[in-house]
Amino acid sequence: MPYPRINNPRIKGVQIYRPFGNPLPPPLHPFISPIPLTLSPSVYGSTATPLDPHNRPSNIPAEHTHQWTVYVRGIDDTDISYWLKKVQFKLHETYPNSSRMVESPPFEVTETGWGEFEVQLKLYFVPEANEKAQTLWHPLKLHPYGPDAEAQKERRDTIVSQNYEEIIFNEPVEPFYDILTSGPPPPGRGKGAKGSKQAAAAAKKLGDRSAEIPLEESRDNPYSVRTEEAELLRLKEAIRTVEGMRRQESAVLLEKEKKLDALKREAVEREKAGQQQQSG
Numbered sequence: 132m133p134y135p136r137i138n139n140p141r142i143k144g145v146q147i148y149r150p151f152g153n154p155l156p157p158p159l160h161p162f163i164s165p166i167p168l169t170l171s172p173s174v175y176g177s178t179a180t181p182l183d184p185h186n187r188p189s190n191i192p193a194e195h196t197h198q199w200t201v202y203v204r205g206i207d208d209t210d211i212s213y214w215l216k217k218v219q220f221k222l223h224e225t226y227p228n229s230s231r232m233v234e235s236p237p238f239e240v241t242e243t244g245w246g247e248f249e250v251q252l253k254l255y256f257v258p259e260a261n262e263k264a265q266t267l268w269h270p271l272k273l274h275p276y277g278p279d280a281e282a283q284k285e286r287r288d289t290i291v292s293q294n295y296e297e298i299i300f301n302e303p304v305e306p307f308y309d310i311l312t313s314g315p316p317p318p319g320r321g322k323g324a325k326g327s328k329q330a331a332a333a334a335k336k337l338g339d340r341s342a343e344i345p346l347e348e349s350r351d352n353p354y355s356v357r358t359e360e361a362e363l364l365r366l367k368e369a370i371r372t373v374e375g376m377r378r379q380e381s382a383v384l385l386e387k388e389k390k391l392d393a394l395k396r397e398a399v400e401r402e403k404a405g406q407q408q409q410s411g
């Protein structure tokens with residue numbers, strides 16, 4: 132279903148991105164660090180586990196050797212559904228219904244199979260974004276490699292393969308910019324809100340908080356040194372945006388002043404010419 136095209140103007144000169152991977156740069160001083168805004172970080176990738184030959188799920192083809200999950204999610208499972216609406220996973224054509232649309236989080240597909248292949252991930256953004264879907268590719272990994280591969284196989288270790296990337300929104304429309312810069316809605320509210328159990332756990336956590344904020348945020352507590360740094364970066368980004376607008380405005384002003392000067396000079400020339408005609 133096509134999104135309604137909303138004719139919001141794009142914010143000129145602004146580029147905003149969703150990083151995939153490491154959420155924040157190493158803690159540099161936010162006013163020195165030239166690192167752009169990083170807000171709701173996400174990762175995409177897959178995990179794969181060899182099936183236990185003595186305990187295979189029923190109803191799966193005999194040649195299937197692994198169970199795997201391919202996913203797009205926030206770091207530490209933070210909510211990303213405030214900007215990511217749905218994800219289409221395109222599997223290898225050997226799978227029935229190889230195109231799988233996941234309309235709400237968790238954005239993931241779990242299957243069993245025997246072979247590795249490239250999964251196509253098509254990311255659809257919230258309608259406010261007025262953005263086309265973006266496509267990523269993830270090579271599904273089932274088998275370990277490297278010096279420890281044999282031992283890993285022996286232990287039937289889960290193979291994790293995660294990708295890091297940034298999604299860049301060039302000159303976003305204002306409503307989407309607001310959504311991105313406001314971050315996820317607080318737990319218990321909004322689209323990505325989890326059940327009340329989690330909200331209760333979060334409330335309990337807040338009850339026994341100390342004066343110090345933790346270094347890392349957790350599922351239950353979004354406040355941390357890192358989120359504080361993110362907030363500072365966000366402010367820095369806002370300052371940069373305003374500074375950009377100010378520069379644009381002063382360029383316009385300068386141009387107008389030049390024109391005014393030229394007009395004034397022209398008027399003086401005309402007056403002079405008029406006087407010369409009268410006296411001549």
Ligand code: SLL
Nearest residue numbers: 223225226227244245246247248
């Ligand atoms: C390969 N080029 O040869 C790849 C193809 C296909 C993966 C991998 C089973 C699907 C099904 C499956 O694992 N397909 O039978 O339901 O390695």
